[in-house]
Amino acid sequence: xxxxxxxxxxxxxxxHAFINITPQVRKIVEESGVREGMVLVxxxxxxxxxxxxxxxxxxxxxxxKWLEKLAPYxxxxxxxxxxxxxxxxxxxxxxxxxxxxxVAITAGKLDFGPWEQIxxxxxxxxxxxxxLVKVIGE
Amino acid sequence: xxxxxxxxxxxxxxxHAFINITPQVRKIVEESGVREGMVLVxxxxxxxxxxxxxxxxxxxxxxxKWLEKLAPYxxxxxxxxxxxxxxxxxxxxxxxxxxxxxVAITAGKLDFGPWEQIxxxxxxxxxxxxxLVKVIGE
Amino acid sequence: xxxxxxxxxxxxxxxHAFINITPQVRKIVEESGVREGMVLVxxxxxxxxxxxxxxxxxxxxxxxKWLEKLAPYxxxxxxxxxxxxxxxxxxxxxxxxxxxxxVAITAGKLDFGPWEQIxxxxxxxxxxxxxLVKVIGE
Numbered sequence: 001x002x003x004x005x006x007x008x009x010x011x012x013x014x015x016h017a018f019i020n021i022t023p024q025v026r027k028i029v030e031e032s033g034v035r036e037g038m039v040l041v042x043x044x045x046x047x048x049x050x051x052x053x054x055x056x057x058x059x060x061x062x063x064x065k066w067l068e069k070l071a072p073y074x075x076x077x078x079x080x081x082x083x084x085x086x087x088x089x090x091x092x093x094x095x096x097x098x099x100x101x102x103v104a105i106t107a108g109k110l111d112f113g114p115w116e117q118i119x120x121x122x123x124x125x126x127x128x129x130x131x132l133v134k135v136i137g138e
Numbered sequence: 139x140x141x142x143x144x145x146x147x148x149x150x151x152x153x154h155a156f157i158n159i160t161p162q163v164r165k166i167v168e169e170s171g172v173r174e175g176m177v178l179v180x181x182x183x184x185x186x187x188x189x190x191x192x193x194x195x196x197x198x199x200x201x202x203k204w205l206e207k208l209a210p211y212x213x214x215x216x217x218x219x220x221x222x223x224x225x226x227x228x229x230x231x232x233x234x235x236x237x238x239x240x241v242a243i244t245a246g247k248l249d250f251g252p253w254e255q256i257x258x259x260x261x262x263x264x265x266x267x268x269x270l271v272k273v274i275g276e
Numbered sequence: 277x278x279x280x281x282x283x284x285x286x287x288x289x290x291x292h293a294f295i296n297i298t299p300q301v302r303k304i305v306e307e308s309g310v311r312e313g314m315v316l317v318x319x320x321x322x323x324x325x326x327x328x329x330x331x332x333x334x335x336x337x338x339x340x341k342w343l344e345k346l347a348p349y350x351x352x353x354x355x356x357x358x359x360x361x362x363x364x365x366x367x368x369x370x371x372x373x374x375x376x377x378x379v380a381i382t383a384g385k386l387d388f389g390p391w392e393q394i395x396x397x398x399x400x401x402x403x404x405x406x407x408l409v410k411v412i413g414e
Contacts, residue, residue, distance in 0.1 A: 001139050001312075001414040003312040003313070003413070003414070005312075005380065005382050005387070036139075036141040036274070037139075038176075038178060038272065038274060040314060040378050040380055042379075042380070043389075044388070044390075044392065045389050045391070045392075046328065046329045046330050046389070046391050046392060051233065051237075052184065052237050053184045053229055053232075053233070054184050054229060056218055056221060057217075058216070058217030058218040058219075058220055058221060058226075059216075059217070059218035059226060059229055062216045062217050062218050062226050062229075062230070063229075063233075066230055070208065071342065078334070078335075078338045079333075079334030079335070079337045079338050080334040080335035081334075082334055083332060083334060088335060088338050091329055091330060091335055091338075091339075092338070092342055095327065095339075095372055095374070096233055096234060096372060098233070098236065098237075098374065099327075099328050099374075099377065100377065100378060101237065101238065102178050102180075102238060102240055102378055103180075104143065104178055104180070104270055104272035106143050106272070111143070111272070112182070113182025113183050113184070113268060113270075114182075114183075115183070115184050116184060130389060132380055132387055132389075134380035134382070136274075136313060136314060136412075136413065137139065137141070137274065138139040138141070139277050174277075174279040174281075174412070175277075175279070175412060176314075176316055176410065176412060189371065189375075190322065190375050191370075191371070192322050192356075192367060194356055194359060195355075196354070196355030196356040196357075196358055196359060197354075197355070197356035197364060197367055199355045200354045200355050200356050200364050200367075200368070201367075201368070201371075204347065204368055208346065234372060236371070236374065240316050240318075240376060240378055241318075242281065242316055242318070242408055244410070249281070249408055249410070250320070251319075251320025251321050251322070251406060251408075252320075252321075253321070253322050254320065254322060274412075275279070275412065276277045276279070
């Protein structure tokens, strides 16, 4: 079995951001030499997500508005924020968007449908945060 | 390490559908010869889901009603729909229901609890769409 | 390829509970002898979750209140409950919180960010239910 581990670092200038990380993941998979296997891509921070959806800016604005409705930013509205944080909403938003994706590797490539793209979803940015990419296979 | 890759194709007559795909996944796992490992099952389209829950028609109607409340179909209500699509709601519904499941394979079988069943969740059907099944293990 | 399979059993005294299962998962990973690989941790019951988030009691209360708002307990409010159950809400809550997590194993350890902890989320407890831990790698 082969494996490869890599870490991507993000420090977004805005509190929220969606960043297409497909090229970086693709490169790590190619460098791994794995022909048949799986790659795990996960946020290492609990106020951020990794998810697969469409690379369309209108949809990203729809996600933003929708998440704000389902899990609004309320500095005084959550018990978690009594710890001195104001990011309880980010922990909730991340549950909807998910922590991780697992993608099949077939014949050395990400085995993707026509529109699948991997995104880093930041809900409490403006500081350095990491994403883990783990490839296993043969 | 052994691996096996298969694709299932669906073209649902209705816009929304929940289809139990456990028998197909079980067959692919058996054909793989893998005794200990994992199987990844994911929607290859970004307006569809793969998830594990109960095979009970009342619950499926509850899911349908609930998803419509959390992420309603609104042809004019999303920026994504300005691209000529009317399926922004399907991209949101899929985030709640999830893109993929990973299931353990133990002693050659899906290692499932008593009620676990794998479903394909379609939120923008009436066209051909695929599900990926990837088995790895030994 | 090495693998290891273990089952954790929970019988929570309350209907809802969040239990930090990181120590148990860590022990199973160490016993597996896997240095590079992945561990799958999933609820084997469809009214429970496994997820990764913060071990902070205020946040857990926020999750509880938020899930009750998004998917309220309504014994008469769901078609699923006509089957004699009253737990349709638990099946919905579990979709938001997720069935499973996959965690990378690097140099023999869970490859975690600073605050990541694995939780069992119970939404219909007071009976014996299981979590599956599957380690694969080398």
